[in-house]
Amino acid sequence: MDKPLRVLIVEDSEDDALLTVRLLRRGGYRVEFERVETATAMQTALKKQTWDLAIADYTLPQFSAPAALALLQSMQIDLPFIVVSGTIGEDRAVAAMKLGAHDYLMKGQWARLLPAVERELREARERRQRRMAEQGLRRSEQRFRALIENASDIILLLDRAGSVQYASPSVRRSLDIDPQQTLGQPFADWLHPDDRTPAAKILATVLAADGTVQTAEWRWRHRQGDWRVFEAIVKRFDDATRFSGCVVCARDITARLQIEEMRRALERERELTELKLRFFSMASHEFRTPLSVILMAAQMLEHSEPEWLDAKKLRNLHRIQDAAKSMSQMLTDILTIARAEAQKLEFDPQPLNLFEECRQIVEEMESTDAQQSSSIQFVCSGRGDGVCLDRKLLHSILTNLLSNARKYSPAGAEVALQVSVGEEVVTFEIADRGIGILAGDRDRLFELFYRGGNVGQIEGSGLGLAVVKKCVDRHGGSVLVAGAEGEGTTFVVRIPVTEGDNRSD
Incomplete structure (x- = not known):
């Protein structure tokens, strides 16, 4: 089967060009060729298609083999180039080889043409394969370097x-x-x-x-x-x-190790918090029973035979009852904080008649804490029916804030509780005219067991405000404090509104 061969012939003699083509066809090639005589024609032919071989006469009237070689090099085309001439001398032949010609032969030595063509085509294929391998290697090196460097x-x-x-x-x-x-x-x-x-x-x-x-x-x-x-x-x-x-x-892996250490520390803290919760739960259960007995016994004695109960005994019985109630409340507060820190503080918001709940809390505090001479003024605004809040947490928030307001206010001073329900938030404002808060105490008010520097001999555990903060946080709300020493204190609690089924627009 004939082998396809595209040949660009640089020759001014059409007969010599046709002779070259016949020889190639006799050698088993299916030849496609074009004859050019000038640099312009050669450049056009090179741009038009890809050629397998160039055969050039050394000297033409308007062109030459060295000029053709220079044109190939300027266009960066690697094409087997054979010089065929009837007038070329040895010096010119050597010069042509130095310029880039791959072979030369004299016209009339046609027996050398086919072997020369086959050799040059083979070497051209080998050069192309080497170039492709080198290009592949360079691309591989570039990719490898890019991977390494990035x-x-x-x-x-x-x-x-x-x-x-x-x-x-x-x-x-x-x-x-x-x-x-x-x-x-x-x-x-x-x-x-x-x-x-x-x-x-x-x-x-x-x-x-x-x-x-x-x-x-x-x-x-x-x-x-x-x-x-x-x-x-x-x-x-x-x-x-x-x-x-x-x-x-x-x-x-420094950051990873730090994260792992933090995770282990958090796990240890979680285990410690769980242990604290179990301890406080057990302690609360164990202490509440004897406290209940003490409180019940004191109440029974208070209501016993009148002739037995004089003023001194009554005062002591009240002290016993107050101490038992205080201890019970402290246990409740500690357990609330422990549950909050263990992320196990129960949260069950239900639709409430908010104003009625607040009124009951006020009445309860005034009736059970009759020794406090400070009255509570309750003001409400908006619509309080169907507001979803956790009843137990709401009770802890208001009782602790109102208790503090009354405790740190002078005798006979009034404490204000203002509750307003808006479209997006419920606001509780508890204000007093008591001893106020020192500027240096503001940042630590909600810390466990922290008490202000100006409380003096006023009794307290330092747990109330910490409980308030935990309960407000559980609702997703916020608590702010305002006031100065000797000018009273105002706490503002804001809790996002959640509407119940029975509350309509």
């Missing part, structure tokens, strides 16, 4: 002595060290002193046997002086240049 991991190439022969740009990102400054330096210089001996043993193990892979955790010093922890993989590396050493891939 990798977040540190990649090092170490010789057998442990000196750095290559350091990826990630060295700068991870350790703030110029990679070029590490070349030729022992990589162990960066290591923590305690890690140098284990690292040397790992390198020795890897170098001793091809295919061995070792992993390690190393601490490398950042340029700022702190130590970063890296997870490293070390493997032996040998290449075609007879280089023998190790490649090290290291990933900064």
